[in-house]
Amino acid sequence: MMNVAQCRALIESTKLFVFDCDGVIWRGATLIDGVADALDGLRRHGKRVAFITNNSTKTRANFVKKFHGLGLTWVERDDVWSSASAAAAYLTQRAKLDKSRKVYVVGQSGLCEELCEAGYTVLGGPDDEGSSVFPVPERFEVDPAVGAVVVGFDRAINYYKLAYATMCARENKDCLFLATNRDAITHLNDEQEFPGGGTMVAALETAIGRAPEVAGKPSPFLVDALYAFHGLDRDSAHAVMVGDRLDTDIIFGNTNNMATLLVMSGVTRQSHVDATQPGEDDYPTYIAPSLKLLADTLAEM
Amino acid sequence: MMNVAQCRALIESTKLFVFDCDGVIWRGATLIDGVADALDGLRRHGKRVAFITNNSTKTRANFVKKFHGLGLTWVERDDVWSSASAAAAYLTQRAKLDKSRKVYVVGQSGLCEELCEAGYTVLGGPDDEGSSVFPVPERFEVDPAVGAVVVGFDRAINYYKLAYATMCARENKDCLFLATNRDAITHLNDEQEFPGGGTMVAALETAIGRAPEVAGKPSPFLVDALYAFHGLDRDSAHAVMVGDRLDTDIIFGNTNNMATLLVMSGVTRQSHVDATQPGEDDYPTYIAPSLKLLADTLAEM
Numbered sequence: 001m002m003n004v005a006q007c008r009a010l011i012e013s014t015k016l017f018v019f020d021c022d023g024v025i026w027r028g029a030t031l032i033d034g035v036a037d038a039l040d041g042l043r044r045h046g047k048r049v050a051f052i053t054n055n056s057t058k059t060r061a062n063f064v065k066k067f068h069g070l071g072l073t074w075v076e077r078d079d080v081w082s083s084a085s086a087a088a089a090y091l092t093q094r095a096k097l098d099k100s101r102k103v104y105v106v107g108q109s110g111l112c113e114e115l116c117e118a119g120y121t122v123l124g125g126p127d128d129e130g131s132s133v134f135p136v137p138e139r140f141e142v143d144p145a146v147g148a149v150v151v152g153f154d155r156a157i158n159y160y161k162l163a164y165a166t167m168c169a170r171e172n173k174d175c176l177f178l179a180t181n182r183d184a185i186t187h188l189n190d191e192q193e194f195p196g197g198g199t200m201v202a203a204l205e206t207a208i209g210r211a212p213e214v215a216g217k218p219s220p221f222l223v224d225a226l227y228a229f230h231g232l233d234r235d236s237a238h239a240v241m242v243g244d245r246l247d248t249d250i251i252f253g254n255t256n257n258m259a260t261l262l263v264m265s266g267v268t269r270q271s272h273v274d275a276t277q278p279g280e281d282d283y284p285t286y287i288a289p290s291l292k293l294l295a296d297t298l299a300e301m
Numbered sequence: 302m303m304n305v306a307q308c309r310a311l312i313e314s315t316k317l318f319v320f321d322c323d324g325v326i327w328r329g330a331t332l333i334d335g336v337a338d339a340l341d342g343l344r345r346h347g348k349r350v351a352f353i354t355n356n357s358t359k360t361r362a363n364f365v366k367k368f369h370g371l372g373l374t375w376v377e378r379d380d381v382w383s384s385a386s387a388a389a390a391y392l393t394q395r396a397k398l399d400k401s402r403k404v405y406v407v408g409q410s411g412l413c414e415e416l417c418e419a420g421y422t423v424l425g426g427p428d429d430e431g432s433s434v435f436p437v438p439e440r441f442e443v444d445p446a447v448g449a450v451v452v453g454f455d456r457a458i459n460y461y462k463l464a465y466a467t468m469c470a471r472e473n474k475d476c477l478f479l480a481t482n483r484d485a486i487t488h489l490n491d492e493q494e495f496p497g498g499g500t501m502v503a504a505l506e507t508a509i510g511r512a513p514e515v516a517g518k519p520s521p522f523l524v525d526a527l528y529a530f531h532g533l534d535r536d537s538a539h540a541v542m543v544g545d546r547l548d549t550d551i552i553f554g555n556t557n558n559m560a561t562l563l564v565m566s567g568v569t570r571q572s573h574v575d576a577t578q579p580g581e582d583d584y585p586t587y588i589a590p591s592l593k594l595l596a597d598t599l600a601e602m
Contacts, residue, residue, distance in 0.1 A: 203504040207496035280526035
């Protein structure tokens with residue numbers, strides 16, 4: 001566990017704190033102890049903060065509402081980086097997909113809305129929920145203007161969507177294939193691991209026959225976009241990734257030249273930590289029980 | 302291309318001819334030229350024949366009906382090996398799954414029927430088509446008696462099925478995870494490549510976190526079951542696999558100690574053949590335009 005002196009040194013040397021949300025900031029509908037004070041303290045010391053989440057089903061506006069509801073009323077849309085907004089940023093900034101080209105979505109409304117806000121005409125998503133059973137035509141026609149297939153978590157996944165996305169990616173010229181994220185599992189309730197967005201991605205990867213680009217964690221694109229937004233340089237960003245998962249957050253930070261702080265307020269148990277090895281991508285630089293350690297340290301600074 | 306002398310030698314040295322169906326025996330609803338005479342000739346010369354298909358959506362009874370409708374009225378259920386019947390055989394013969402354990406199916410009615418006929422209580426399949434949208438419970442309960450999840454091509458795939466199968470495989474003790482086949486694409490119409498059963502398998506493999514056993518082509522299980530049925534020994538079976546696809550049929554034969562005969566009456570073009578290399582798993586032993594060469598050769602024998 002990190003001690004107060006180490007925590008103080010980390011705060012002093014860090015320009016940007018990047019936080020995973022679930023298990024770090026909140027658990028379900030509850031703010032985790034110490035979070036409000038930790039964030040206030042960091043901002044008071046002139047630190048930049050950003051929140052990232054691989055949840056692609058909500059818009060940043062939805063997340064801002066959640067932050068406000070938990071009392072973090074200073075949080076703005078630009079502070080939040082979701083895998084849906086990352087996908088939209090990928091299309092505009094990285095792929096430079098012309099706005100005349102449409103986007104076919106296998107995913108939920110939040111993803112569609114982020115892509116619409118970025119200026120794209122969006123097909124699929126909830127509009128194709130009702131098309132699960134369809135007669136097979138002599139030729140399955142797709143809109144030739146579709147220039148990108150974007151896939152995220154979709155509880156209304158069906159064969160029509162899989163077929164439409166597959167035909168676009170296989171038959172439309174230069175059609176991009178982009179995943180919001182590849183998380184294998186997701187927690188729809190507190191106890192169990194449900195199929196995550198990575199299951200829809202794997203299905204389409206198989207049918208399309210090529211691997212997707214990835215916009216969210218642990219893709220380096222998200223870091224590049226985040227650093228560009230904050231005017232930071234990748235090599236001297238002095239950023240720290242704070243997360244509760246070794247296999248996503250900590251790997252993401254370690255492979256992107258960030259320090260990593262694992263908090264034990266989420267899904268990771270000591271036995272998981274004991275199974276990691278120094279030098280491995282999932283080995284955290286620091287470990288703390290929760291953000292309360294930051295709050296306490298900042299109170300003394 | 303194989304000449305008549307080679308064809309004659311192949312027939313003379315072969316005990317068992319294993320035929321893929323689509324593109325070899327029929328194209329859509331049409332019998333391919335020479336097939337009836339070739340099969341009659343082989344049977345007249347005392348050769349054993351078997352038909353195998355990775356289509357898991359129909360029962361063997363359905364296939365027999367198709368054979369009969371095309372004039373091949375001697376074909377019986379035991380002559381047909383589908384990936385659905387292979388899955389049922391896998392559970393009974395290989396996994397020796399007790400009949401008291403239930404089977405959860407992500408797949409269509411033919412697969413469910415084959416598993417029922419094998420003596421299992423089947424859950425899922427078409428019964429769970431209507432469950433695509435469901436409120437997330439505090440705990441997603443699955444039947445603890447489910448001892449195997451079997452996945453095949455499913456045009457009515459939905460999130461409920463993916464979640465149910467995932468929970469069974471992750472939470473039920475010793476729950477088997479079995480795929481009928483992993484074909485990435487399928488031809489629902491003549492022109493296009495649609496997502497195949499392999500897409501549903503990939504989705505579940507991701508969520509479950511382990512690779513499935515496979516019953517159909519190119520799994521060696523299918524060959525073992527076929528040889529056992531015909532009382533043949535794997536090392537001296539003198540079998541030939543006849544197919545129209547390099548990436549499934551020819552690989553299947555080559556990796557299972559069979560001679561392989563590629564027929565050009567299906568999806569493979571000369572350019573595909575030119576891209577194969579001697580010694581590779583997809584390099585066929587022989588190539589013929591269609592089964593008409595067998596028919597013509599047999600007419601002279």
